[in-house]
Amino acid sequence: xxxxxxxxxxxxxxxxxVGKGAWLVLNGFILFFNxxxxxxxxxxxxxxxxxxxxxxxxxxxxxxxxxxxxxxYWVLESFGAASEVGLVLGLSVFRELGPVxxxxxxxxxxxxxxxxxxxxxxxxEQFASMELMSVDPISxxxxxxxxxxxxxxxxxxxxxxxxxxxxxxxVAGKLIGxxxxxxxxxxxxxxxxxxxxxxxxFKSVIFGLIIAxxxxxxxxxxxxxxxxxxxxxxxxxxxxxxxxxxxxxxxxALMR
Amino acid sequence: xxxxxxxxxxxxxxxxxxxxxxxxxxxxxxxxxxxxSIPSGKIIAIMGPSGTGKSTLMKLMTGxxxxxxxxxxxxxxxxxxLSSRSLYEYRKEIGVMLQSNALFNELSVFENVAxxxxxxxxxxxxxxxxxxxxKLEKVGLRNxxxxxxxxxxxxxxxxxxxxxxxxxDPSIMFYDEPFTGQDPITRWVLLELIRRLHTTLxxxxxxxxxxxxMMTQLADVVYxxxxxxxxxSGTPKAVFKDKNPLVRKFVDGYSDGSKDMxxxxxxxxxxxxxx
Numbered sequence: 001x002x003x004x005x006x007x008x009x010x011x012x013x014x015x016x017x018v019g020k021g022a023w024l025v026l027n028g029f030i031l032f033f034n035x036x037x038x039x040x041x042x043x044x045x046x047x048x049x050x051x052x053x054x055x056x057x058x059x060x061x062x063x064x065x066x067x068x069x070x071x072x073y074w075v076l077e078s079f080g081a082a083s084e085v086g087l088v089l090g091l092s093v094f095r096e097l098g099p100v101x102x103x104x105x106x107x108x109x110x111x112x113x114x115x116x117x118x119x120x121x122x123x124x125e126q127f128a129s130m131e132l133m134s135v136d137p138i139s140x141x142x143x144x145x146x147x148x149x150x151x152x153x154x155x156x157x158x159x160x161x162x163x164x165x166x167x168x169x170x171v172a173g174k175l176i177g178x179x180x181x182x183x184x185x186x187x188x189x190x191x192x193x194x195x196x197x198x199x200x201x202f203k204s205v206i207f208g209l210i211i212a213x214x215x216x217x218x219x220x221x222x223x224x225x226x227x228x229x230x231x232x233x234x235x236x237x238x239x240x241x242x243x244x245x246x247x248x249x250x251x252x253a254l255m256r
Numbered sequence: 257x258x259x260x261x262x263x264x265x266x267x268x269x270x271x272x273x274x275x276x277x278x279x280x281x282x283x284x285x286x287x288x289x290x291x292x293s294i295p296s297g298k299i300i301a302i303m304g305p306s307g308t309g310k311s312t313l314m315k316l317m318t319g320x321x322x323x324x325x326x327x328x329x330x331x332x333x334x335x336x337x338l339s340s341r342s343l344y345e346y347r348k349e350i351g352v353m354l355q356s357n358a359l360f361n362e363l364s365v366f367e368n369v370a371x372x373x374x375x376x377x378x379x380x381x382x383x384x385x386x387x388x389x390x391k392l393e394k395v396g397l398r399n400x401x402x403x404x405x406x407x408x409x410x411x412x413x414x415x416x417x418x419x420x421x422x423x424x425d426p427s428i429m430f431y432d433e434p435f436t437g438q439d440p441i442t443r444w445v446l447l448e449l450i451r452r453l454h455t456t457l458x459x460x461x462x463x464x465x466x467x468x469x470m471m472t473q474l475a476d477v478v479y480x481x482x483x484x485x486x487x488x489s490g491t492p493k494a495v496f497k498d499k500n501p502l503v504r505k506f507v508d509g510y511s512d513g514s515k516d517m518x519x520x521x522x523x524x525x526x527x528x529x530x531x
Contacts, residue, residue: 035375037374037375120361124356124358124361125354125356125358126358126359126360126361128320128354128358129352129354129358131320131347132318132320132347132350132352132354133347133371133372133375133420134344134345134347134348134372134375134376135371135372135375136344140375
């Protein structure tokens, strides 16, 4: 009986958590526009979440593009379709690899960092002191981070896509010896903006919202203790990654 | 300029009055039916041993906590009943120096002090610079304005926190354990600073502290809390001579060997181990 009660309590907590997270995100978004100074903070956050993520995204994209090209080439060659490597890679990157892998990397780098930052601010009573100075931390802290995350993830996804293609083109042209003209023309003719590129970018906007919600929720409402901050950063990475994969399936199924 | 934001209703700050306030946390009564008045223009000390609810009492006055029962009145309004917006308006009247200082780690000393001004006023940069530097001068840290919080000593961080709390010229200033963790010299520096600011800025000052010696020098009125109740109140001279055994224990700093002094309420050791 106690076990059932415990399961029930956990389920209720989870539902309450979703409600609190939704309330936080909604308020963060609305209150962002209440303060002119938030635009300055937004630029700073875009720099942290976007520009400073570029090296990680570039390195990951170039190697994923290169590995995927070799793997695809080995399979396609056995069917006599080696020239389609570019098209296969392009479809995979624009539709799936780009949005999903960028979101997973982003959860690890940006999501966990924002959870830890907010957790430490809470631990050192910075939220309390802002409230006592009549400054709303949801407007000044949560709002700009939320908007920055929703903006930067799609931009990083676009960046990932193009760097992955460049990595692929390098392996296909220079190492495998495929004709680079064929590679690019197959890519150009086979990839359609509305059916291949746009759905991927739409997914990345949703993923940005999911990662922002999870990381801000755990940072803002999490335990204000050193171990609490550490656990909440881990929770952000685990829950953020799981939700990205689950919503990827749901979105693909719905958009088909 | 700074008076511009003050609403017409709160031109002259009245006293804060707590009536029959009870506050519990996790089923434990922290404050039990407390009634006190914070008169305008005075230095009030709320004292007592650790864990008796001093900071909780202060948080009720700043609107961070709401009582289970009772009222916390300021200028005819019950603080716990205020909407978020009205509570923010009320907080524009007060300054709070938290025990942890709560400085913003990424901002310099100057920007920490300038923060409330930048948030609430559209000031020209040169005017803001002058205003902040004048406040930093008051706490002796004008030349440390480019340092960041991690480069400050405990005493310096406390003074930055103080400068930030007074930058909007509050009518009521709250200090949560301002002397805790400070060396004797810094304690006296802070004491002089608090006294000087109180006089020059014509404020009401509320201090939460357990430093008997400091409060003898500083406070006009002292309240002593024990087990969630006010056990003595009046001028420091009168209160610190009170013959109430609980007051004597606190003021003279002795233990009669009673376990109640240090043990959290609950079941006895025998019950815990053998039941």
